[in-house]
Amino acid sequence: MIRLIRKIIFAGVPPDAGNQYNSVIVINALALLTSIFLAVIGSYFYYLTNSAYLIIGVAAECICFATVIWFNSRHIYEFGTLGTVLTHTVFACYFGALLGPAMPEALITAFLLTFLIGSSFSVYKRWGVRIFCLVIAILLFTAIGINSTYVLIKPLELSYDASADIKLICWIAMLVLIGFSTWLLINQNDRSLKEVSRLNREKALYHAEINHELRNTIHTIVTFAQLIDSSKLTAAEQQHLITCLKSSSAQALDIINNGLLLTKIEAGKEEESVESVIELQSFLQDKVNIFNILGNLQQKKIVLTCNVAGSISTDRLALTKIVNNLLTNAIKHSNAGATIGITVTKEDGVLTLKVSNPGTISKSRIARLFEPFESANQSKFDSTGLGLYITHYLVIRLKGKITVNAENNVVLFTVQLPVKDAANITAAEEEKVDFDLTGFNILVIEDDLMNQVALSRTLKDKNATVTVTGSANEGIQLMDQKVPDLIITDLNMPEMLGTDLIAILRKDLRLRNIPVILITGQTADLPANSLSSGTIRLHKPFKVKELYSAVQAQLRC
Template identity: 25%
Template sequence: MRTYKKQIFMILLVIAAINGIRVTWNSFHQTIEQPVAAENGILDLRGWKLPPNHTITLNGEWEFYPNQRLTSVPDSALDSAPTSPVSANSGKVFIPVPGAWDQYFPDDQQGRYTYGTYRLRIFLDEPASQTLALRIAEITRASAVYVNGQPAGGKGNPSAQSESYKPGHRPYTINLPKGGDSYEIVIQAANHAGKGGITKSIRFGTLDAINQRTTLSMALQGLLSVVFLVHGLYAVMLYFLGAANKGLLYFSAVIVCAVISVLGVDDKILFILLPSMPYEADLKIVLLSYVGVVSFIPPFIKNMFPEYGQLKIVRWFAYFTSCYALFVLIAPSKYVIPSEKIFLAPILLLSVSIAVYILQAAARKQKDVFFLLLACTILGNNIVWIVAAAKLSVEMTFYPFDLIFTMLAFAAFWFRRFFKATAQTKRLADKLQLANRQKDDFLVNTSHELRNPLHGIMNITQSVLDDPVHQTSEEHRQRLEIQLSVARRMSLLLDDLVDIGRLKQNTVRLQIKPVRLQSVIGGIFEMLRFMLNGKTIELEVNISDRFPAVKADENRLIQILFNLLHNAIKFTDRGKISLDAEVVDGMAYIRIQDTGIGMDETTLQRIFLPYEQGDSTAARAGGGFGLGLSICKQLVELHSGTITVRSVLGQGSEFTFTLPAAGEDGEASEQAVPAHVPFYSYAKTAAALADEAGNRSAQGNESGGDAEHPLEAGNKPKVLIVDDDLLNLKILADILGPVQYNITTAASADEALPLVDNARFDLIITDVMMPGMSGYELTRAIRKRFSISELPILILTARNRAEDIFTGFQSGANDYVTKPVDSWELKSRVQALTQLKLSIEERLRLEAAWLQAQIRPHFLYNTINSIAALATMDLSKMQALLEEFSNYLRTSFDFHNFDLEVPVYRELSLVRSYLFIEKERFGERLQVQWELDPDLHFFLPPLSIQTLVENAVNHGILKRSRGGQVMIRIKRLAGEYEVCVSDDGLGMSEERIRQIFASPDHRGMGVGLRNTDRRLTQLYGRRLEIASAPGQGTTVRFCIPI
C-alpha cells in the first residue's frame, strides 16, 4: 500500500513538473502583447511598431461574406454589417477569427457545400522596411488569398460550384507587397463537409519572423519523429533478433502511427513531402494514424503483461477498431469527417482505460510498470492540452517534450526490463555454470578417487604377472590377464572423465612435433585387439611407408586414434574397420571406416556433444559415457584441424579428421615414449626402453622362454620410497620389485631423513601430501645435503597442474609422476633417473680432475636438470638430449683431447652436442646457423672451435634477455681453411680484447680464448682474429693451413 501511494505521489509530481515546463515553453514562445485586436474588419496598428523578430495574430472580428466569392471590396460599397446570421447571398457579417462559420449559413446549408469570403484591413504607421508575410495554418478545406485585390496564393479551389471545388488543406505562407502602410486581406474559403472557415489563427509579421517560427515548429516535429522512429526501429530489431514478443511489434506500430500523426497535423510535413497526394488520402491517413495509436496500445500492454491482460474486452476492442479503420478506408470523406467526432473520442477513452486497468493490475507486483503508467499519464496530459487548445481556440507553438518524455518513460521501462532480465539471466547462468562445475568436479574427483584403488589393482596384478620368481599357473595367469583387461577398460573411462574436465578448463598443453602415423597405428591396433571380445572384425591399415609425418602431440594423436577406433569396434559386430590417409593442400586427411550399425541424421547432429551416444542399446553394450568423440573433436581442433563424419544407418560410418602435414623432412622417432597417455601406450614403449637397457622384467610367454637373471644385490640401484599410505608403499615396492632395485620404505619424512643421512641411495621417491612434513619440504631438506645430480628425487602428486609441477621443481625435484601411478610409467622414469645418476657418477670418478678444469659445474647440473624436466613432458626429447649429453661427455673426456690435433668432424661432433644441449635449455633465445663447405677433411687443435662457440654463447648471446644467434662458418680458401664463429650478442670493447690476450689468467673461462690463441700460434704461427664492438656482436676467426 505504501508503494502504491508513493507511485501516485511520483506521478502527480511528474504531472506538475511537465505542466510547469509546458507553461514555461508557451510563455517563452507566446505572441508578444499587441495593443489591439481586429474589430469590425479593421486591425489598426498605427501608433505601434511591428517587432522584426516576432509575429502577431490577426485574431478578432473579420468581415465575412457568406456564399460570395470576392477579390476586393471597395470601402464605398460597404454597408453596415449585421452581427447575426443572414440568409444566402446576403451582405457582410462580422465573424470571430479563428472560429467556425457554420452558424453564419442558413439551416438548409448545414452539412452541405458552403463557401464565403473573409476580409480584413490592416493599417500601419509607415511602410515596413522588411517584407511582411502571412502564415495560414488551417482554413478548411480550400482557400485563396487576395492582397489589395491581387491574388497572392492559396490551396485548392474554393469554387462557388461544388462540382469545380477542389480541397487543399495544407499550411502556406503569403508574402505581402512591399512599401505599403495598409493592406486589404481577402480570403476566399470553401468546405464540403464538417466544420469550415478559418479555424486557426493567422499570423502576421516580417517574413524572417514567420519563417523562423515555421522552421522551429517543423524542426521540433522532425526531431520528435526521429526520436520515435529510432525507438520503433530498436523494438523491431529486438523482435527479429530473438525476443519474439509480439508486444514489440505492437509498440513499433504505435510508434509509426504516432509519427504519421505528428507529421500529418500541425505543419503537415508529411504531405508537404508528398505534394501529389489527394486531400481525401491526407484526411484518411491522419485519421487512421489516430485510430492506430489508440488501437495498438491495449494489445501492446496485454502482450507485455499477459498474465494480467486476459480481458475479453481487449479482443472486442480490436474488432471494433478494425471495423472502424476499414470504414475510414472505404467510405467517402464526407461521411468520414462526421464520424471522427462520434467514434474517435470513445475509442481513445476506452483504449486508455484498458491500458490503465492492465497496468494497475501489473503494478501491484512489478515495479517496472511504474514507467508505463508514467508514460500513459504524460501522454494523457498531452492530449488534454491539445483538446483544451482546440476548444479554446488558443494557438501554441508546437510542444514536443510531452511526447519525448513519454518515449523516455517507455525507454526506461525497456531498459529496466533489459537490465532485470540480464541480471536474472546472469544469475541463472551463474547457477548453471556452478552446477556444471560441481558436476564436472564431482566426476573428476570421483574419477581420481576410483583411479587410486583401480590402479592399485592393476599394479598388483601386473606385478604378479611380471614376477619371475613366483610363476603362476597358466589358468591363473589367464584369469589375471582378464582382470587386468577389465581394469584397463575402466581406466579408459576414467581417463575420459579427467580429459573432458581438462579440456573444459583449457589446461591441455600440446607438445607439437612431427609424428609418423606408421609408428603409432600398429601399437594402437595391438591395444585394441583385447577389446574385440570374439567379434569377427578385420582391422586394416592402408597407409604407405612414404606417407609424411604429421604435426601433432604424439600422446594426443594416440588418444584421438584410439577413441575413434574403439568407437568403431564398439558399434561393429562383424566386417571390417579400415584406416587410410592422404595429403591434400598441406593437410593430412585421416579416415576411419567401419561396417557397423551406422547413424541416422539426428544422431549425427549430436554425436560430438559430451555425454551423447548413438544407439542406446549398442552404447550400453559397449559401455562408456559418450565422451570419446567429444574429446576427439576438441583435441583435433586444438591441433588446428577439423573432424567430420558421414554415416548411413545400417551400413557403417566414416570419420575423417585433418592434421597439418609435417612435410618430407619431418620425421618422428619411432622409439619415442609419449607422456601422459593411457597405460596401453606405455605397455609397449616403456618395455622397449627397458629391453634396450637390459633390465626388462622377465615375463612368461607361450613358448615358455626363460626369465632374465636378476641383478646381483650389490649392483642394484638403491631406492628409498616415502609415503604415509602403507598400501601405496607396498604397491610401489611391488612394482619396482626386488629383482631390479634394492627397495627401502619410510612411512614419513621424519623417518626418511635419518635414512638419507646414514645410507647411500640412488633415488628418492616421495609422495607430496604427507602429514607433518610434506614431500616438498622433504625435498628441500634433502637438497640442503645433496645436489640435484648427487641424489635424484621423484615426487608423486595427485595433481598435474602447472603450479603443482612448478612447486615440485622449485623444491628441487628431478621428475614427477601423477597418481594413480602407472607401473610402466613409474618403471620408465625410475630407470631413466637411476641410470643417469649412475652414469654421471662413473664419469665423475674417471675424469674428475679433468672435468673440474674443463666443464663448468653449473653447465653440467643445468643440463641434468633439463634432462629431468624433459622427462616430465617428452621422453623422446629426453632421450635425444641424454644421447647428445652422453656424446658431449664422451667427447669431452676423450683422451684424444690431449693430442695436438684432432679431425674436424670430431670437433664438430662436440660442438653440435653442446649447441643441441644449450638449444634445449634456452629454446628460442639461442639461434644457430651453420655454413660449412662440403667434404671437410682437415685437422685442428682439439677444443678450438668448441671454445669459441662456448664463449659466444655464454658471454655474447645469453647475457642478453632476448638471446641471439651464433654462426659457425668453415670455408676452404686458397691454401687454408677459414674457421669463423660470430654472434650478435653484447660485443666487446677494444680495451677488453687487449685484456683477454694480455692477462696471464682467465678464471672461469676453461680452455679459453688465450689458450686457443697460444696453441694456434705454436702450431701454425697464426693467431685468433677478433672483431667486436659493444652492442654489435663479436666475430672470432682463425685459419688452418692446408
C-alpha cells in the first residue's frame, strides 16, 4: 500500500529529479488526499441526503483528480496544473450551491484563500498560472455572491441534524486539508533551504578547488615557458616542453570552460548543438596523446582501443568535453602505475565509449556522482567536482545515457550516444587550417595589449594585413579612412561595448556589410537584439584553430 501511495505521489517525477519537481509532488499528494476525503465523506453525505446529484459530483471530482495525476505521469505538467485549479474551483462552486447553508461561504472563502491564492503562489512558479488562479478566485467569489443573493441554484433540503453534521465534517475536512497543504509547503521550503545551504557550502569548496587547480596549472605553464627560453635545452627537449605547455594550456581551458558551462546550466540556458564531421580514430588519439603527457608524469598510461572505422557526425565540442572529463577523472582517481582504458565501438547508430581505471567507489557515492560539486574522492585528489556533472548534462543533451560500475576494483564509465555516419575524412583534412589571408585587411579593436599582440601575430601568420587599435572611437576613424574586410572587436572596452560599435556600423551604409567577430569573456548570454547578422561571437579563452575557423567563415576563404 505504501509503495502504491508513493508511486501515485511521485507520478511523473524522474528518479534523479531535483527541487524543480516539488510542485508536481505537492499537486499529486493533494489530489490523492482530496480524492480519499471525497470518497469517504461523500459516501456519508450521500447516506444523509440520498442525493444522486451529490454522489455524481463526488465521483466526477475524484475522476478529475485522477486525471490530474495521469497528466503529471505523462509529463503533461501544464494540463495537470490547469486541471488542479479548475477542479477545485468548479466543484467548490458546485458543492457550495448544492449544500447551501451546510457549506457556509466562510468555509469556501478559507478554501479560496488557502488553495487558489496562497498555495498557488507557493507551488506554481510561473506568473501566468498565478494570475490565472487569482482571476479564478475572483470569479468564484463573484459567483458565490450572486448565487447567495439570487439563489440561482436551489440547495438540497436538509434536516437540521444532517445540515449540522455536514457543516461540522466540512469544517474538519477543510482544516485537515489546509493543515496538510501547509505542512507540505513548509516541508518543501525547509528542503529548499537545506539544498541552498548545501550548494552554498559546496560552491565555496568548488571556488577553493578551482582556484587551487588554476594556480597549479598556470604555475606549470609559467615554468614550462621559462624553461623553453633556456639555451641549455636540446631541440628535442624544447619540443617536449612545448608539448607539455600545450597540454597544460588545454587543461586550464577545460577548467575554465567547465565553470562557464556550469553558469549556463544553472541559468537554464541550453548550449546550441552544432554537428560536425569527426574522424573518430584520430580525434580520440589526439585526446589520448595529450592526456598521456599528464599520465606519464604520474607513471600512468592510457590505452585506446577504437573499433570504429571512418567518420561520424555529432557535436564535436560536446564530445570533446565528455572525453576530456572522463579521462581527467580516470587519471585523478587511479594510483601510480595504473593503466587507463578507453574503448570505443559503434553499432546501429549508437556510439559506445567506455573509460575504465583501477579503483573503487561505494554505491552511496555512485548515487551522487553526477551531482554538481561531487567527485569520487575530494579529500585525496584535487577536483572541482564539476567534470562528471557536466559530462552527465552533455550526454543527456545529446539524447544519450551514461552509467558507472565499480566491480572487482575497476571503475567503468559507459557512455552511449546516438551518432550519424558521415563521409570519411582524413586526419589531415580534419585538422586542416591551411588558408591564405594575403590581400585581406583586418582591423583588430582590443584594449588589452597582450591580446593585441596575440591576435595580430596569429593573423599575420596567415599573411593578413592587420591594423590594431585599443579604442573603439579610433577604430571608427580608421574605418572612415579605409574600409576593412573584417573587424575583430572585444566586447568590453572603456569607451563603448563591442555590441554598441556593431550597432553603429550597421547604421552606416558604407560599413554595414563588414563581417564582424565579437570576442567576449562574458559568461552571461547577450540580449537577443544585441547581435546582428554578419556577426560571429567567440568566447575567451578560445583556441587558435577556432579563431581561424571564424575568420574563414566570415571571409569565405
